[in-house]
Amino acid sequence: MxxxxxxxxxxxxxxxxxxxxxxxxxxxxxxxxxxxxxxxxxxxxxxxxxxxxxxxxxxxxxxxxxxxxxxxxxxxxxxxxxxxxxxxxxxxxxxxxxxxxxxxxxxxxxxxxxxxxxxxxxxxxxxxxxxxxxxxxxxxxxxxxxxxxxxxxxxxxxxxxxxxxxxxxxxxxxxxxxxxxxxxxxxxxxxxxxxxxxxxxxxxxxxxxxxxxxxxxxxxxxxxxxxxxxxxxxxxxxxxxPMQAVGNGILSSGTISCTIGTGGQLFSPVNQPVHDRLYRTNTFCHVKNWYILGANLSAGLSLKWLMENILYIADFTKLNKETSKIPSGSEKLLFLPYLNGDRTPHMDANAKGMFFGLQLKHNRYHMLRAVMEGVAFSLRDSLEIFNELQIPVEQVIASGGFIQSDLWMQIVADVFQKSICTTLTKEHACKGAAIMAAVGTKVFNSMEEAVSEMVKKSDRLVEPNERNGYVYNEQYELFKSLYIQNRELFMI
Structure with a gap:
């Protein structure tokens, strides 16, 4: 074999x-x-x-x-x-x-x-x-x-x-x-x-x-x-x-990837080296063209921090059911996922994480959901910049550890108000690397042929909930203001 x-x-x-x-x-x-x-x-x-x-x-x-x-x-x-x-x-x-x-x-x-x-x-x-x-x-x-x-x-x-x-x-x-x-x-x-x-x-x-x-x-x-x-x-x-994107079959503009692992990224190929004049995003080389990237430094890391350092929970899957019972918006509890500074959109190494709006009614499940929502809001910052730059977003493919959580996938779909799909690939970056090996050793004649043969879409499709979208639109405006209002304090 x-x-x-x-x-x-x-x-x-x-x-x-x-x-x-x-x-x-x-x-x-x-x-x-x-x-x-x-x-x-x-x-x-x-x-x-x-x-x-x-x-x-x-x-x-x-x-x-x-x-x-x-x-x-x-x-x-x-x-x-x-x-x-x-x-x-x-x-x-x-x-x-x-x-x-x-x-x-x-x-x-x-x-x-x-x-x-x-x-x-x-x-x-x-x-x-x-x-x-x-x-x-x-x-x-x-x-x-x-x-x-x-x-x-x-x-x-x-x-x-x-x-x-x-x-x-x-x-x-x-x-x-x-x-x-x-x-x-x-x-x-x-x-x-x-x-x-x-x-x-x-x-x-x-x-x-x-x-x-x-x-x-x-x-x-x-x-x-x-x-x-x-x-x-x-x-x-x-x-x-780029290897994760290739492992998901993403080679050209129109399809973006949303990845939440240790960090979080929104990735879109572009046919020309487009870049944000305000430098809120990064423009890098893709395998045959370029891509624009919005990044959060502490995406999945924020959830890991909360579970291990604050709640002393080893396995989130056991709490997924209870967390999903918390209403969208976490009853006005917000989280800024800047535990290690921020890259997109603020490019601020001094930015800090915070919970805002804590009340006696809130519990561990509110905090867990608020962290997931805060990460989704941070990635929406990147999506808004993509829209400003007129980058087409026809399809969103999810990858990274968060695809194991139906709740987190739904939250991202609702915050983005976009349908989100996945591929059958389990190890996206490994498969992207394998595709490079296949093309380099002439197993396939082109990148497109290799992707067509080696990457398969799944039947999983997460549709956005419009009602939740209204809640998140309101929360997102408050989320953006939290950084602005606290920027000088972050310098301390």
């Missing part, structure tokens, strides 16, 4: 999936790891821990199908975006990776703007600078850890490091490099002018190709460590957002 291997290096775990040419997800395995926060606003992970976890998942998948008896014809990747991994001349990791939810580099952003005006940065990157992206994190290391900065031979993104461990080749792809904020989005190449003006050595940035191109082959060392067959083709792969 021939398979494709899709590896998704996420924020909280790595997932590996063996997928056949019809798109059936035959075998999968995952390994969790943690985010380290050694100081306030820091978020780091150990790349060696990623590699150890990835090896385990590969080995377990191979064991499930009889080890070397399985024929894997191609391997590719999806990965958490924006993070910084720095390597020395021996390709050894110098320090822990600074990942996307890190917020330490606000001062470096100010320093960059002292050298290069925001408008010039925007012309190249089509985005505003934000903490947690590779460029500000790199400049933080230059300012605060010059002894480490001097050792850097190459900077890569998280999934690029795993691919290096398998192939021995350093490189990245356009869908991930675009999230560094030192990349020319329209031209799909490193922003040479910005690199020069910031005084960064151009050689730090690796070769950049497209996500469906072959990056290398499994080395003998990697074969011995993982059980993969020597010289198996390895395809670049891409950032988790």
């Amino acid at each position: 021939k398979y494709l291997l899709g590896i998704d290096l996420g924020t909280s775990s790595v997932k590996t999936c063996l997928i056949d040419y019809t798109g059936t997800e035959c075998f999968s395995d995952s390994e969790v790891y943690s985010i380290n926060t050694p100081a306030r606003n820091w978020a780091e992970q150990d790349p060696e821990e990623w590699w150890r976890a990835t090896k385990k998942t590969i080995q377990h998948c191979l064991q499930k199908v009889g080890g070397y008896e399985v024929e894997i014809t191609g391997i590719s990747f999806s990965g958490q975006m924006h993070g910084l991994v720095i390597l020395d001349k021996d390709k050894q990791v110098i320090r822990p990776a600074i990942i996307w939810c890190d917020q330490r580099s606000q001062q470096q952003i100010h320093s960059i703007h002292n050298k290069i005006q925001k408008e010039e940065v925007g012309r190249h990157t089509l985005n505003a600078l934000s903490p947690g992206f590779l460029l500000p994190s790199l400049m933080w290391i230059k300012d605060h850890e010059p002894f480490n900065y001097e050792k850097i031979d190459k900077v890569v993104l998280p999934k690029d490091y795993i691919r290096y461990r398998i192939t021995g080749e350093i490189g990245t792809d356009s869908t991930d490099a675009c999230g560094t904020l030192i990349f020319n989005i329209e031209r799909r190449e490193w922003a040479e002018d910005l690199i020069k003006k910031l005084g960064i050595n151009r050689n730090l940035f690796p070769l950049c190709r497209e996500p469906y191109e072959i990056a290398g082959y499994v080395t003998r060392i990697a074969a011995n460590e993982t059980g993969l067959k020597l010289a198996t083709p390895v395809v670049y792969g891409g950032g988790d957002q």
